Amino acid sequence: MTSHVLSQLRSLEAESIHIIREVVAEMQRPVLLFSGGKDSIVMLHLAAKAFAPARIPFPIMHVDTGLNFQTVLDCRDRWVERLGIQLVVASVPDAIDRGLVQEEPNGSRNRIQTPVLLEAMEKNGFDAAFGGGRRDEEKARAKERVFSFRDDFGQWDPKNQRPEIWSLYNGRVHQGESIRVFPLSNWTELDIWSYIAAEDIDLPDLYLAQEREVVDRGGMLFAVNEFTPLKDGETSEVRSVRYRTVGDANLTAAVASEAATLHEIVEEIAAVRITERGATRGDDKVSEAAMEDRKREGYF
Amino acid sequence: MTTTTDTTAEALTDGSVDLLRFATAGSVDDGKSTLIGRLLFDSKTIFEDQLDSVEKVSQDRGNDYTDLALLTDGLRAEREQGITIDVAYRYFTTPKRKFIIADTPGHIQYTRNMVTGASTADVALILVDARKGVIEQSRRHTFLATLLGVPHIVVCVNKMDLVDYSEEVFENIRREFTEFASRLRVPDLTFIPISALVGDNVVNRSENTPWYDGSPLLSHLERLHVASDRNLVDVRFPVQYVIRPQSHDARDYRGYAGTVASGVMKAGDRVVALPAGLETTIESIDTADGPVEEAYPPMSVTVRLADEIDISRGDMIARPNNKPAALQEIDAQICWMDESAPLVKGKKYAIKHTSRWARAMVKDINYRVDVNTLHRDEEATEIRLNEIGRIQLRVTVPLFVDPYTQNRQTGSFILVDEATNKTVAAGMVGGLPRSA
Secondary structure (H helix, E strand, C coil), X not given: CCCCCCCHHHHHHHHHHHHHXXXXXXXXXXXXXXXXXXXXXXXXXXXXXXXXXXXXXXXXXXXXXXXXXXXXXXXXXXXXXXXXXXXXXXXXXXXHHHCCCCCCCCCCCCCCHHHHHHHHHHHHCXXXXXXXXXXXXXXXXXXXXXXXXXXXXXXXXCCCCCCCEXXXXXXXXXXXXXXXXCCCCCCCHHHHHHHHHHHCCCCCHHXXXXXXXXXXXXXXXXXXXXXXXXXXXXXXXXXXXECCCCCCCCXXXXXXXXXCCHXXXXXHHHHCCCCHHHHHEHHHHCCCCHHHHHHHCCXX | CCCCCHHHHHHHHHCCCEEEEEEEECCCCCCHHHHHHHHHHHCCCCCHHHHHHHHHHHXXXXXXXXXXXXXXXXXXXXXXXXXXXXXXXXXXECXXXXXXXXXXXCCHHHHHHXXXXXXXXXXXXXXXXXXXXXXXXXXXXXXXXXXXXXXXXXXXXXXXXXXXXXXXXHHHHHHHHHHHHCCCCCCEEEXXXXXXXXXXXXXXXXXXXXXXXXXXXXXXXXXXXXHHHCCCCCCEEECCEEECCCCCCCCCCCEEEEECCECCEECCCEEEEECCCEEEEEEEEEXXXXXXXXXXXXXXXXXXXXXXXXXXXXXXXXXXXXXXEEEEEEEEEEEECCCCCCEECCCEEEEEECCEEEEEEEEEEEEEECCCCCCEECCCCEEXXXXXXXXXXXXXEEEEECCCCCCCCCCEEEEECCCCCCEEEEEEECCCCCCC
């Protein structure tokens, strides 16, 4: 006789599938925002499960900063092909050429992604956008709803959120308003890795440790490539590293690691003492409320 | 000490870790944030960079200790005012369980956040300051937790270090609290003497309370048996989405996707589809990983039926001899959540119940409950922000409901203001009329 208790991973999976189906049932035109990172890929995997044996009934959108690792783009294209899903690309370099946004002095395209995203949402008439955000990532995210209401400008107002009671989500919006939906809200980084290992999910190989040429900048290890070339006076070394998050190639640092298989990564993450963003993202360290401020502007 | 180690890694992937959701409640200075900080800290869930940032802010403010509460107050306004303004969710994992904490603010003006946090909780942690004893807010939080049907309540008598770990203080609080709770529906009530600041009986057993023979808080939460709280008797499967692939290989596939609200469904079971009332048999219960023998809450599955019946989103699958009530007149307790307008008689709202939307009119307000004294004001003509009341609704179509005390899934609903689209109320279906 079975115990009728779902393991926590299967409970999280069931909850995410419930959320994804709820959006498709109630919203006019949903889209899944896909960055090519592990969280986006888990979302895509869950979406495929939610509608099997039918195809995923919405497109995915990649806000392409032009600064992606090639292996991430390759992985994206494999997923698109395998699932037979429509891919919409909103290009930041194109938006720079058109004058919609301007390159920032620090070289980060993180902030200027937001207007590009909002323009593409409007142009395509998307009224719901799935994001891979998790509440364990950051303090401001811990306060955000699963169905996160955004006004006509894509802005988040933390003081004016819809209460979320039981699993009764309210996705009603007026013209121009939208909902950001976070099916992975209750997952932690460890859950994501445990699930990826349990389901053997295809990821960009950046996540697995291998010998790479890196340069140490203030304790952060950057892979030497066309986006982060060696500067004068710097020396590189070859070390076994992997990536815990995958963002723009000019900003995302690797971590020293020997974890070359999914199970080794789960073990490593279970023992690790520093958050993924703290370890690898220079752009989140701007201020105590950097994420909250970016979300207020319409970011995720 | 329980730590996040290799044991966790193994347990997580082999499926032996289950999930427990708890909500915390307590008034402003009862040490709730400190307790959560302590649970995260002692279970090694706090990361070094997060701790560095909290230490830095504590220093900048001139505190002489690291304020663990800063770990949980995430918004600018919260840090500025030093209070928690909204429910936040936190996570930690031990080799036995993953915990989801709904961290709810203690201020009375945030009753709706407490209701939000308690709606999905298996356990409510009520913090009581040992020096102050059982105060109005302790009663209010307990009442709200029981109203929301939280099956387990753990009263953490905090700041025991400030009353010399007195057994007498603890026993007095236990006695007073138990007496008050006897007026409410509390299936399981536990008391633990703790000091969140120092760490007594939170993760580790304290030597300062030799008279206490119970478990520390974390062991209690790890061992709490919650599986039997789920309703595995009444089959309720609200249809969420109809899956009809537009592809060559699966052209004839027609499946009803949804989340099992309660009960255990098996292939071969005789079922009835509501509102049509047509009976058929479950042909198979599908998932993306293949068919499963049984489906139980909270599984998300796709059901195929032996006969072609016209079923759509909002319909409900149940057993022919065990159906929910189909009601258009609904008696319910509600918590009002809208700051801009009160609930008044005659007003119409959108209502969402399981996967079904309809419209509802407030036919009557029976009474408003004073959440501090439990007094019922039967003269009340409106229910305002953070107030609880009992009302009668008339719904445009029948809803397939069970009393909330029997079924948290089919006994709950939300009301939405049709002009602003805001979620304005959480509702719980009351006892059903005799005729139903």
